[in-house]
Amino acid sequence: MPQVAAPKTLPLNKRLAWAVLQNGRMEGKVFSLVGGTVVGRGPDAQIDVTGDAVSPAHATILDDGEWWLLNHARDGSTRVGGEAIASGAKVKLSDGDVITLGTASVIFKSL
Numbered sequence: 001m002p003q004v005a006a007p008k009t010l011p012l013n014k015r016l017a018w019a020v021l022q023n024g025r026m027e028g029k030v031f032s033l034v035g036g037t038v039v040g041r042g043p044d045a046q047i048d049v050t051g052d053a054v055s056p057a058h059a060t061i062l063d064d065g066e067w068w069l070l071n072h073a074r075d076g077s078t079r080v081g082g083e084a085i086a087s088g089a090k091v092k093l094s095d096g097d098v099i100t101l102g103t104a105s106v107i108f109k110s111l
Contacts, residue, residue, distance in 0.1 A: 017067055017110035024050045024104055035063030039101060040072075053077040053102030067093040067110055077102045 017033040031037070031047045039047040042056025049058065055073050062068040071078040071085040078085045079100040085091050093099075097108045 015063065015067075015110070017061075017063070017108065019047055019061070019099075020107045020109065021047075021049065022098075022105040022107060033061050033063070033067075035061075037061040039099075039106065047106070049101055049104040049106065051102045051104035054104055058101045059099070061093070061108075062090070067108070069093055069099060069108075073101070 019031045019033055019039075021027055021029045021031075026048065037047060038045045038057050038060050039049055040056050040058035041048060041050055041054045044057060053073075053075060054077075058073050059078055060070045060072065062070055068090050069078075069080055069085070070090045071087055074087045076084055077100075080091050080093065081097050093108045093110070095108070095110045099106045099108055
């Protein structure tokens with residue numbers, strides 16, 4: 001797995017986290033995260049992920065002092081670290097977690 005550098009600019013008074021797309025048309029693209037970042041293939045997704053079984057608002061990355069993934073998909077296509085996440089479930093994220101959405105994958109990074 002390639003090393004990924006942190007984004008160069010930091011939002012004031014925010015904890016730093018980012019996501020790196022691992023496949024698809026924007027492979028390698030780095031997205032800075034804020035609480036409430038929608039991941040999916042729809043027009044409202046801040047992280048645009050294409051792939052089989054990716055819904056328009058597949059999941060949301062939340063920050064309430066810790067980072068979480070809230071799964072919106074209903075088809076069992078969401079995984080964190082290889083573990084399936086139930087629809088509506090919220091899972092704590094850790095630095096280096098691989099988030100799988102259908103056939104797309106994203107690496108979560110945080111400081």
